[in-house]
Amino acid sequence: MNCTDLLTHLSDYFDDKLTPRLLDEIRTHTADCQHCRVVLDTTHQTISVYKDNEIYEVSTELRERLHGAIMAKCLAAKK
Amino acid sequence: MPAIQSPATEEIHPDVALVERAKAGDTAAFEQLVRQYERQIFRVAQHITQNREDAEDITQDAFLKAYEKLDQFQGNSKFSTWLVRIAVNESLMRLRKRKTSKTVSMDEDVHTEEGSIPRDFAEWRPNPEQQYNQAELADILRKTIQGLPPGFRSVFTLRDVENLSTEETAEALGLSVPAVKSRLLRARLQLRERLSRYFRKKQEGQPA
Secondary structure, rough: HHHHHHHHHHHHHOOOOOOOOOOOOOOOHHHHHHHHHHHHHHHHHHHHHHHHHOOOOOOOOHHHHHHHHHHHHHHHOOO | OOOOOOOOOOOHHHHHHHHHHHHHHHHHHHHHHHHHHHHHHHHHHHHHHHOHHHHHHHHHHHHHHHHHHHHHHOOOOOHHHHHHHHHHHHHHHHHHHHHOOOOOOOOOOOOOOOOOOOOOOOOOOOOOOOOOHHHHHHHHHHHHHHHHHHHHHHHHHHHHHHOOHHHHHHHOOOOOOHHHHHHHHHHHHHHHHHHHHHHOOOOOOOOO
């Protein structure tokens, strides 16, 4: 496996969709390739940092206001 | 005498019963669905439009549309995926209205090659959470995702922020599974490249 091959398998790697053979090939390649090791690690961190941090907070106040408005519109449409 | 259990039946999603009740006119059942998904729909709309007021309007309109078209929901997909699809379409329509001279679609700007080949090979040390406080980090993450074309932003949001499966993401966006996979890879790589500007390990002597 070379660096370009690794890129094509990157998303499947993070989605746990790789066969054990391909996973082994990636491990062998990254053991020797510092650049790919960094790409793998920082792409993993990219996904995690967005998963773990809610960047658009929905406050209780906003949620209640939204909820009220949604239900008012739906009930008006029902009539 | 214990009831005889049917062998290995497929698990039915709890939304199915709520949708059936809502279709029969039970407003409380629909309200429960609203409670379950209003935050998610708001987040999706805000991620795509990058505008809070638009996201509020879209959330209301998406639920109203779902309520009015409930009879058309056949149950071939999850209710939540169907709802997300409505919200994505409303969001893209809103973007189109905002930029009247430009077409905004799932295909806009996705032909860019930017970020598809990694260029930054610096490690992120210490990790982002250690480098910045929560408010600073949220600000960086917002600014960075804003720079992605809508077609990439939508895929990344549904797949990596909202945890939809690849198949559900494809269905919600009206894309093929290979198209979702290709856009997701490029969205992840572009975000990685842009975030490296903030999170890369500082060289000795370089100002923070």
